[in-house]
Amino acid sequence: MSALGDFALDDLADDGPRPTTYSQYLGLLAVAAAIVAVAPATAISLPVVVTGGVVLAAGGLRGSRAWLTRGYALMVAGGLLHGALGGSAVGTVGAVIAATIAWDVVENGIGLAEQLGTEASARRSVIVHAVAVTAVGGVAGGAAIFVSFVFANNQPLPALVLLLFATVLVTASIRQG
């Protein structure tokens, strides 16, 4: 059996309970935001983000984390493509943050449905969670955009290399806790 066939079987096994309706609504809202963020571009990025959004929504409906993650990866790819093809930096960052929020609220919704069942109401914590995740993304993305505007224009290569080094350091320190 082909690798693709194996994946398809795994996905069936991965199906879980459907997340609560609030999680689904918030997820769709975030997907829409991501699409709006890359909408000005006429390039290939828009269809990629839209496709990712559809896959992500389908994952949400099936309660499948595998499809959810695939949709999220597609949306991020679309967002990065948008930036790489010369789209606005704000649009790129906005699309990635929105995709992350969409993935997070739907994943959280699936987790809630697993632990509490689909009947239980968890509206408040779903909204609180979505607001917190939006705030983290907003602060991180906003700070990045602010810094890029202040120190704008043609970063020299050494700066890029330093940035790369710093990223590796920070990420490594984070992973080790």
Add this chain to the structure above:
Amino acid sequence: MTDSERPIERETYRWIGMAALAFAGLAVGVLSSTPGPLLVVAVGIGYAAAARSVTPPDVTLDVEHEVSDATPDPGDEVDVELTVRNEGSNTIPDLRVVDGVPDGLPVVDGTPRHGTTLRPGGTTTVEYTVEAGRGRHEFDPLLAIGRDWIGAQEREVAVPTDVTVDCVAPLEAPASLPLRGQTAQQVGTVTTNTGGSGVEFHTVREYRPGDPLKRIDWNRRARSGELATIEFREERAAIVVFVIDTRVEGYVTDSRGVSAVEHAIDAAGAVGRGLMDDGNRVGVASFGPSWTYVPPGLGRDHEVRLRDRLSLGDGFSPTPDRSKFVLGLALRRIQKHVPENAQIVFCSPVVDEVAVETVRRLEAHEHAVTVISPNVIDRGSVGADVERLEREERIRKIRQTYGRVLNWNVEEPLEVAIEGARRRWS
């Protein structure tokens, strides 16, 4: 998982992919020399750092239950109002609670699970309805899971509760099951092979001085002039102990999910009442890991005691006791407590060989054993067919060798099964 392992703190690993996001942004940014993807690095690191810096919330809860009726009748709906209060000093951003509803109380309306955000001192209320079934139902600890603001860390705690719902089921209407011919000394309804006073003809013997006048066979006297005395089968009271199979095997369920133990208790109640109405002494014992015993007795008070113990006794719990069962120990308990001359009515679905062995050993201890076997095995699947055949084989074995069996198909009333058995046994 036992409660002693809680509280549990753990990472949810939900944000593990953020490092990959940062690296993807970096790679695309460097390769395309564009600022947008590079800024995505900051987003990835931002989320990863946030996930790293949060700590699981302090989950200190005060839990209160309000039960609309703590002593309902079977089938009654009981409303449960659960109030959870955050006793900690910090907000729990994402609190998930699962109430410890016992297995014997199915939830018929609402849900005992709830998710919310709880400020310090804040409360949340969950309402649901359960349907009461026979037995003592103790609520399990409430399970609470608290997650931080972005769901990176969680803490799981179990909050003990002290709610008990006692549901006493009335004994079923009396049913009269013919007993086996072994007896106590009191006058009662069990026929013996001893001649004497009674109603059923036994023998005619030669007159002996002192025989009561009313038992002289006057027809023979008129015919031949001889004096003869009619003997009737003596009827005496029996001592009967219902031994109910409460091993895990006794909890096999029928197509409606009612366990064989429930059917066995119903049968013991009905037949026991029938026997007591006829002046016999009736007791009950559980035959499982835990022991509940009511010595044989008679009368209104005893009937109430039987009813209460059959409903609330530890041995007759509505859900199986999974601790170890030792056959020898259980039999010794029976031997020690149950009077020697007592008949035993063993109520068991007979779904394994141990049940057959039990009948054999009880008979070996000189107890006359009658088996009431509720048949709960469903028709349809191959597995069920095999089970049914094996069970019928076991019942045949008991009938041939050790004792009487009332094979009761629980789809029909007990009386129907008794009527069928009465014809076969007489």
